[in-house]
Amino acid sequence: MKIIESSESWAATERLRFLEKLAWWRGVVNRKDLRQAFGISQPQATIDLQRFQQLNPTAVRYDLRRKHYESTLEMKCALHRPVLEEGLMLFLGDPGCGVFPWCLASRIADMTDDAMLDRIDGVWVAGRSADPIVERMLFLAVVRRSSIRVSLKSVSNRVPVEIDIAPKAFVFDGGGWLARSWDLSNHCYFDLPLSEVAAAGWPDDPFEPEVPDHTWDREETLNLVLHPSLRSEERDTLVRRYGLKDGVLSLRVREAMRGRILEYLRVDTGSGVKSPCFLLR
Numbered sequence: 535m536k537i538i539e540s541s542e543s544w545a546a547t548e549r550l551r552f553l554e555k556l557a558w559w560r561g562v563v564n565r566k567d568l569r570q571a572f573g574i575s576q577p578q579a580t581i582d583l584q585r586f587q588q589l590n591p592t593a594v595r596y597d598l599r600r601k602h603y604e605s606t607l608e609m610k611c612a613l614h615r616p617v618l619e620e621g622l623m624l625f626l627g628d629p630g631c632g633v634f635p636w637c638l639a640s641r642i643a644d645m646t647d648d649a650m651l652d653r654i655d656g657v658w659v660a661g662r663s664a665d666p667i668v669e670r671m672l673f674l675a676v677v678r679r680s681s682i683r684v685s686l687k688s689v690s691n692r693v694p695v696e697i698d699i700a701p702k703a704f705v706f707d708g709g710g711w712l713a714r715s716w717d718l719s720n721h722c723y724f725d726l727p728l729s730e731v732a733a734a735g736w737p738d739d740p741f742e743p744e745v746p747d748h749t750w751d752r753e754e755t756l757n758l759v760l761h762p763s764l765r766s767e768e769r770d771t772l773v774r775r776y777g778l779k780d781g782v783l784s785l786r787v788r789e790a791m792r793g794r795i796l797e798y799l800r801v802d803t804g805s806g807v808k809s810p811c812f813l814l815r
Contacts (some may be wrong), residue, residue: 546582547613549574551810553586554587554613557593557605559621561674564602593715607736618711618728622704625677664711664728671734674715680737681718687732694732700741701726703750707794714726714750714790716743723790749790756795758783758812761802772811783812 549572556563565579574606576580583603586713587594590612594603668684675682682701685694698718705712712725719746760769760781776783787795803811 545572546585548572549582550586550589551613553582554593554611555588555616555621555624555752557590557603557609558670559609560625560677561605562602563594563605565789567775580802582814586751590719599601616666616670618664618666618673618704621669621673626704637758664731665733668728668731668734668752669711672731675737676703676713677741679740681739681741684731685733686726687730699726700743702747705791707714708798714747716741716747721745723750725790736794751790753786753790754789754792756785756787756788756792757781757815758785758799759815761810761813768811782815 549568552571553563553568563583565576565583567580568574568582569576590609593609594605596602597604601743616638628677637708671682674680674683679702680700683696683698685696687694697711699715700718701713701715705714705715707725711728713728714723716723717724720740723743760772760778764772772778773781783799785795796814797807800807800809800811802813
C-alpha cells in the first residue's frame with residue numbers, strides 16, 4: 535500500500551510541475567493539457583489546477599473571456615528550476631541542432647549531487663549566460679508571435695538602451711542562445727544574444743513584421759571538402775568525426791545561419807580563418 539501511495543504522490547507532483555512549466559514557458563494552462571499529457575479525468579485535472587494555485591498563488595489567473603488560465607508577470611517558480619533548453623524541447627520542439635545532449639543535461643542536472651559531478655560536463659563560455667526572466671519573456675514573445683521591449687547591456691554605454699523587437703526563433707551559436715528578431719525601429723532582422731539583454735518587459739500584442747525574413751526561410755546545401763593543408767591524421771580524424779562520404783560533408787542550412795556554420799566548422803572562405811578544416815566545393 536505504501537508503494538501505491540508513493541507512486542500516486544510522485545505522479546501528482548509531476549503533474550503539478552508540468553502545470554508550472556506550462557505557465558512559465560507557454561503562458562497558458564488548461565485542463566485539456568493535463569488530460570492529454572497524463573490521461574487523467576476532468577475532475578482530477580480540476581483538482582490538480584486547484585492544488586497548483588494553492589502552491590503557487592501568483593502563477594496564473596483565470597481569463598473568463600478566453601476560458602483558460604494565463605500566467606502572470608509576477609510569477610515565480612516553486613516546483614522546478616526553469617531552463618530555456620527544456621522549454622524549447624517541450625513547447626517549441628527539438629530543433630535538432632545537436633546541442634541538447636550536453637547543454638540541456640548539464641543545466642538541468644543538480645550539480646550538487648556527487649553522483650553526477652563526473653558524468654556531465656560541457657564547454658562553458660564566460661559571460662554568455664542569460665537572466666532566466668529574460669529567457670522567459672522572450673520565449674513567451676516567440677510563442678505568441680508578439681513584440682516586446684528589451685533593455686540591452688552595452689560596454690560603451692552605462693545606461694541600458696531600450697528597443698522594441700519581435701522575436702521569432704532561437705539560435706544556438708555554440709556558446710549561447712540568440713533570438714532571431716525583427717527590429718521595429720531599424721526595420722531589419724538581426725540575431726540578439728540573450729546574454730546582452732538586461733531586462734525584458736511583458737510581451738505586447740501579436741505583431742507581424744512588414745517584410746518576411748527571407749534569409750531565415752531560405753535554405754541551401756553546403757558541400758564541404760577537406761582542406762588540402764591538413765595532415766593525414768587530421769584528415770582521418772575529421773572523416774571519422776563527421777562521417778564523411780567520399781570526403782564530402784553536405785549540410786542543409788538556413789541562409790541566415792550560413793556564416794555561423796562556416797565559422798564553427800572552420801571553413802576557408804578567403805577571410806583568413808586559422809587552422810582551416812574545410813573548403814567550399
